[in-house]
Amino acid sequence: MQEYFIIIISAVLVNNIVLSQFLGICPFLGVSKKLTASLGMGGAVSFVLVLSGSITWLLQQYVLNPFKIGYMQTVAFILVIAALVQFVEMVMRKFTPPLYKALGIYLPLITTNCAVLGVAIINIQKDLSFTKALVNSLGHSAGFTLALVLMSGIRERLEEADIPESMQGAPIALVVAALMSMAFLGFSGLL
Amino acid sequence: MNLMQEFTKGIIKENPLFRLMLGTCPALAITTSVENGLGMGAAFTGVLLASNIVISLMRSIIPASVRIPAYVVIIASFVTMTDQLMHAFTPGVYKSLGIFIPLIVVNCIILGRAEAFASRNSVVPSIVDALGMGLGFTIALVMVCTFREVLGSGTFLGIQLLPEGIPAILMILPPGGFITLGCLLGFLNKMQKKYAL
C-alpha cells in the first residue's frame, strides 16, 4: 500500500505533470480563465488519462511486447487516446452542452495534450505493474486538475487586479504559472 | 486567397506560439539553448509540411466523426517514420535532433493546423501555411531560446558570453521558461498596440 501512496504523492506534488514536467501547458493556459471550465477540463482530462493509462498499458503488455513491435508504441498510443477523446467529446456534447461549449477547441486538443501521452509513456518507461500504472495515471490526473484549478482561482482574481494593458490575459497567466512552478520546485526534495 | 499573405500570417499575425498560444509544451521544455530551438523548429516544420499535404489531399474522403483519430494517426506515423529514417540515414543530424522528434507528436500546432486549415483548403495553400507556421514557430522558439540561454547559461550558440558566475540557473529551470515566454508576450502586445502589426 505504501508504494501507491508514494506514487500518488510524487505524481501530484513532486513531479507535477504541468508545473515541473512541462506537459499539458496548452489547455492549462487556454482553459483556466473560469473555474467551472477548468473543473470540466480537469474532469475530462482525468477520465481520458486514467482510461488511456490502463488501455495503453494493456496494449503494450499483450500486443506490442509479444510481437516485438515496440516502434509502433507512439502511433498505437495516440490512436487509443484520440478515440477516447472523441468518445468523451460526444458524451459531453450530449449530456453537458454548456461545459462542452465552455471548453470549445480545447476538448479535441486533449488528444495532442502532452500530459495524456506523457503519462502513458511514463507508465511504460518506469515499467510499473498494471495497478501501479493505474494509480500513477490517477495521481497525474489529480495533479493536472489541481494545477488547473489553482490557476483558474488565481486568474479569476486577476480580472480585478489592475495589470498593465499589454500584460493582461496570457502573459500574466504565464508569469503566475512561473511562480507556481517555483513553488512546486519546493516539493522536489520530498521524495 | 493570395499565398504570400498566407505565408506571412504564420509569422506575425497568427504566430502559433505568440498569437495562438499553441505548442507551448515543447517550446518551454527545449528552449534552453538556441541550437535546440533551431533543431526543434526544423524537425517540426518537416513533419507539419508532410502531414498538412497528406491531410489536405485526403480532406474530402475523411468522414467527419472520425476525423481526429484519422489526423492523429497520420501525424504520429509521419513522426515515427521521420524518426527512424533520420536515425538510420543521417546519424549526425539525428544526434542533435533525435530527442525532439518524439516530442513533436504531442505538439498541439500540427493537429490545430490540420483541423483548422489543412482539412478545409487545397494542397498548395496548405503547403504555404505549413511553411509559414513552421518558420513562425522556429523564429518564436529562437527568440525564447536566446533569452533563456544568454540569461541562464551565459552562452549563445555555445559561445561563452557572460563570465561563469553570473548566469541565473533559474532561467533554464521550468519557471524560467514560463517567465521568458510571459514577458516576451507582454512585450509583443505592447509593440502590437504601438505599431498595430
Added chain:
Amino acid sequence: MADIIKLGLFLMLVAAVAGLGVGYVNNVASPLIEKQILKEKIDSFKEVYPGADKVENESAAYLKSDADPALKEINIAYKNGKQSGVLYLVQSKGYSGLITILAGFDISTHKITAIKVLSQSETPGLGDKAKEPKFQDRYRGKNAATALEVVKTEPLKEHQIQAITASTITSKAVTKGVNAAREHFGRTFVDAKTN
C-alpha cells in the same frame, strides 16, 4: 448501421496504411540502426578503454544472476591475448528516466580508465550536461577500491566527484551506476587476483 461499418472500415484502412508505412520504414531502417548502435558501442569502447585489440561481450560468464540488476553487460578487453580491461554497461535511474553508462576499468592498475554516458533523457541544458566530457573526466583515474561520493563543492578527497551544477540527482545517478560496476570489478577481478 451501414455508416457505422463505413466508419469502422475507414479508420481500419487509415490505421492499416499507417501501420504499413511505419512497418516498412522500420524494416528498412532497423538493421541500419543496429549497425549504428554497434558502431557507437565500438567507438565508445575505444574511447573508454583505448588500445584494446578486441573486446568480447562476456556477460554470460561474469554476469551471474545474483549480480546487481543495474549491470547490463560485462565486456572484457584483451591486449595481445591477455585480459587487460573490463568494460561495464550499467543503467541507473536519473531525474527523468534511465541513464546508460559505460565504465572502463584497468585490471592491472585497478583504476577507472574512463566513463561515458551512452544514453540519457535528462532535462535538456541541465541533466544532459552529464554527457559532456567536462563531467565524465572527473571519474578518470579514480581508484576502484573506494566507493565514489558526490559533493556539491570542490572535491577534497580523492574519491569525491563534483556534481553538475543544478542537477545533483543526475550526478548521483551516474555515480551510483559507476559504483555498482566498481563493486563488481572489485569482487570478481581484483580479489580473484590478490588471494
Added chain:
Amino acid sequence: MLVAVISLAVMGGIFGIVLGIAGKKFAVEVDPRVEELISLMPGANCGACGKAGCAAFAEAVVAGEANPKLCTPGGASLYEKIAAVMGTDAGSYEERKTARLLCQGGFEQAKMLYEYQGVHDCHLALANFKGPKACNFGCIRMGNCFRVCPFGAIEMGADGLPVVDPYKCTGCNKCVVECPQQILELVGVSHLVTVRCLNLEKGKTARDICTTACIKCKLCEKNCPEDAVHVEPRSFGSVAVVDYSLCTNCGICAAKCPTKAIQITEQIDENVVREMGTPEDASPEPGCGSCSVCAG
C-alpha cells in the same frame, strides 16, 4: 512487419466502430433554424433581450420562449427576418427605444446651492440636500449614467449634462435604472417632442431656480392641436407631459413654450448601420457589452 499492420488495422477498426455507435447513440439534433438565426443576429451579444448572447437568444426564439422583438439592436429589420425564418407573421412591432435626458439645467441655466467637492457619484451627491443644484428634481451631473452605460452611448456634455447618442444607445435600460433622480427615460425613436424638465415646483419658484424649467403656464396645453400635452398633477406639484400616442411631432408646443422646456430631437436615420460602440475596456469577452442583464 505484417503483425504491425494487422494489429493497427484491428485497433483502427474497433475504434471506428465504437465511435460510429457512440455517434449514433449520442447524436444531438441541432435545429438548422438556430444556425440561420445566429447568422442573422447583429452579434453584439449585448444581452438587451435578456439572454446570454445572440446564440442563446436564437435558441430561445426557435424554442418559442423569447419574443423576437426583444432584440433592440436588431430593430425592425431583424424582426422581419426572424419572422420570415420562423414562418410567423411580422405583426405589430414595438418601436426601438433610446434613453433621453429630461433636464436642461446646465452650468448657466440652473442656480447652484453650494459647490459640491465630494465623491463624484449621483447617489452620494443626492444625499447632501438633494445635490448641489437648487432644483431638487434635475440631473445632478455626477455621471453615474455615463459610467454605467456598457455601450459608450452616453458622453458628459460641455455643460455637465450627459448627452445620449441615439445611434449607440440600445435601450438596455441600465442608465434609467441607475439614475437616482429617475431623470432619464426610454422614449421611442419616432417621438421627437419631449418635455425636458421634471421640476414640480410652482411656476414662480421654478423660474428663478432654472431658466429652462417648466413654469406650468399651460401655453403648450392650450395650443396643442391634438390635445397631446397636459400639465399633469404629480406628488409635490405638476409638470407638462406629452402623451406619445396622440403627439404628431408638429412642434407647436415647443415653439410656444416661453422657457424652451419642450425640445424637439432630430429624427435618427434608420438605415444608418448601427455600429455598436462597445468601449474597449468594457469586458474581456469580445462583443459582450457586459451589461450583466444575462447574469440575472
